[in-house]
Every structure is written in C-alpha cells, then in structure tokens.
Amino acid sequence: MRKQIAAANWKMNLTVDKAETLLDNIISANINLSNDQLAVFAVPFPYLHLAQNIIGDNDNFYIAAQNCYSKKSGAYTGETSVEMLQSLNIKYVVVGHSERREYFEESNAFLAEKLSIALEYNITPIFCCGEPLSIRDAQTQNEFVAKQLEESLFIFSADDVQKIVIAYEPIWAIGTGKTATSEQAQEMHAYLRKVLTGKYGKDVAGNISILYGGSVKASNAKEIFSQPDVDGGLVGGASLIADEFITIIKSLK
Ligand code: PGA
Numbered sequence: 001m002r003k004q005i006a007a008a009n010w011k012m013n014l015t016v017d018k019a020e021t022l023l024d025n026i027i028s029a030n031i032n033l034s035n036d037q038l039a040v041f042a043v044p045f046p047y048l049h050l051a052q053n054i055i056g057d058n059d060n061f062y063i064a065a066q067n068c069y070s071k072k073s074g075a076y077t078g079e080t081s082v083e084m085l086q087s088l089n090i091k092y093v094v095v096g097h098s099e100r101r102e103y104f105e106e107s108n109a110f111l112a113e114k115l116s117i118a119l120e121y122n123i124t125p126i127f128c129c130g131e132p133l134s135i136r137d138a139q140t141q142n143e144f145v146a147k148q149l150e151e152s153l154f155i156f157s158a159d160d161v162q163k164i165v166i167a168y169e170p171i172w173a174i175g176t177g178k179t180a181t182s183e184q185a186q187e188m189h190a191y192l193r194k195v196l197t198g199k200y201g202k203d204v205a206g207n208i209s210i211l212y213g214g215s216v217k218a219s220n221a222k223e224i225f226s227q228p229d230v231d232g233g234l235v236g237g238a239s240l241i242a243d244e245f246i247t248i249i250k251s252l253k
Pocket of ligand 1: 009169173174175176177213214215216234235236237238
C-alpha cells in the first residue's frame with residue numbers, strides 16, 4: 001500500500017534558532033502516525049544534522065534534503081552528494097522542484113541523473129513536476145506534465161520507479177495563495193497514475209505516492225488529501241508555522 005506523506009519544504013528560510021524551535025514544537029505535539037503515514041521535513045543543508053538529532057527515533061518522521069548533485073563526489077564546489085546525505089542517514093531528497101528548474105535551469109534529463117544516483121544510494125527522491133500558468137491557460141497541462149514524467153522517470157525499471165515519490169505542484173499555485181481545487185488536483189493525479197499505469201501497469205502505479213503541492217494550508221489540507229489519488233502534500237509557506245503544519249500532518253488520510 002502506498003504511503004500518505006506530509007512533506008515540509010522550508011526552502012531558503014529560517015535561521016538556526018528558529019528552525020530548531022519550529023521542529024521542536026512540531027515534535028512535542030506527539031502526533032501519532034500509522035504505519036502508512038509519514039512526516040518529512042526538507043530543511044536547508046546546514047540544518048540537516050541538527051534536524052536529524054531533533055527528530056531522533058520518532059517513528060515515521062524523516063528529514064530530507066532539498067536538492068542533491070548528480071555526481072558521486074569530486075571537484076564540484078558548493079554541491080552536495082547523495083553519498084554525503086546517506087552518511088548522515090538522510091532518507092529523502094527533493095528533486096526537480098520548480099524553483100530549481102526555473103532559477104537553476106535543471107532539465108528533465110539532468111533530473112533523471114539525480115534520481116538515478118539517489119536511488120543508487122537508497123535515498124527516496126520526491127520528484128516534483130507541474131505546469132506554469134501559461135500551460136494551464138492553454139489547457140495543455142496533461143501533455144506538459146506527462147512529458148516531465150516520461151523524460152525523467154521512464155528510464156527506470158518498475159522496481160525502481162516504485163521507490164520514487166511524485167509531487168505534483170502546479171507552478172501557478174506555489175506561494176501564490178491560489179490553490180488548485182481538490183477536483184483539479186484529483187484530476188491531474190488520476191491522469192498521472194494513468195500515465196504510470198500505461199508504462200508500468202496498474203499495480204506499480206498504485207504503489208506510487210503522488211503528493212499535491214501549492215498553497216496547501218491547515219484549512220484546505222483535509223479536503224485536498226481526501227481525494228482518492230492524492231497521497232498527501234508538499235508544503236512550503238504553511239510548513240514554517242508549527243500549528244499549521246501539525247494540522248496538515250493530522251489531515252493525512
Ligand atoms: P507553497 O510551496 O506551499 O508555499 O505554495 C509549495 C512548494 O513549493 O513546495
């Protein structure tokens with residue numbers, strides 16, 4: 001059975017004291033998660049170790065990196081390898097967030113390399129996809145997002161692709177306060193599962209968690225997560241407020 005995941009994406013926010021307080025507050029809420037529910041925190045690189053210590057051995061809580069490089073090691077100043085993440089016991093990494101695609105020109109082919117090395121090191125990638133507003137307005141979002149999947153994911157075997165978490169994040173809904181309706185989210189998630197079914201079959205597609213991202217908050221999480229093909233969310237702004245994110249975690253189905 002696929003996992004239900006509440007993933008926080010802190011992006012480039014919070015100083016160390018604030019990061020510590022935020023995570024402490026969320027952990028002390030003693031949220032009980034069932035075996036198929038997870039809370040994941042994608043924190044800035046300098047806080048990985050600290051965050052890992054704060055969550056300690058809390059079941060079903062994990063720390064993620066927000067990015068990684070495609071090479072194992074070497075002369076790549078400023079980059080972070082999955083080997084380093086593995087050595088810190090980090091289990092998740094966000095790959096291909098739209099901000100990485102836009103500001104750092106990360107292509108589908110380059111992201112496929114990152115996914116590949118993450119899987120090699122047993123780190124679960126949270127692979128982001130999603131269309132800009134111009135594509136949504138032209139009503140070609142299905143083709144656009146299917147291409148992102150085809151070019152980054154379809155090189156993987158059925159076994160490997162099931163280890164990847166997908167996050168559908170329409171760019172027009174990120175940080176804008178403009179959430180996709182739960183119907184729009186469900187429609188795209190069902191379509192993505194259909195694309196995955198076409199390539200890998202129903203069982204494999206049914207095992208892949210597909211998260212929704214884009215202005216998820218405490219007040220809309222339950223409605224969005226209740227959709228049959230939505231397996232939780234990747235949350236930016238609202239994950240920086242303890243009470244908001246606690247409610248979002250508790251909204252997992
Ligand atoms: P948001 O960001 O929740 O602030 O819209 C989501 C994301 O970018 O992952």
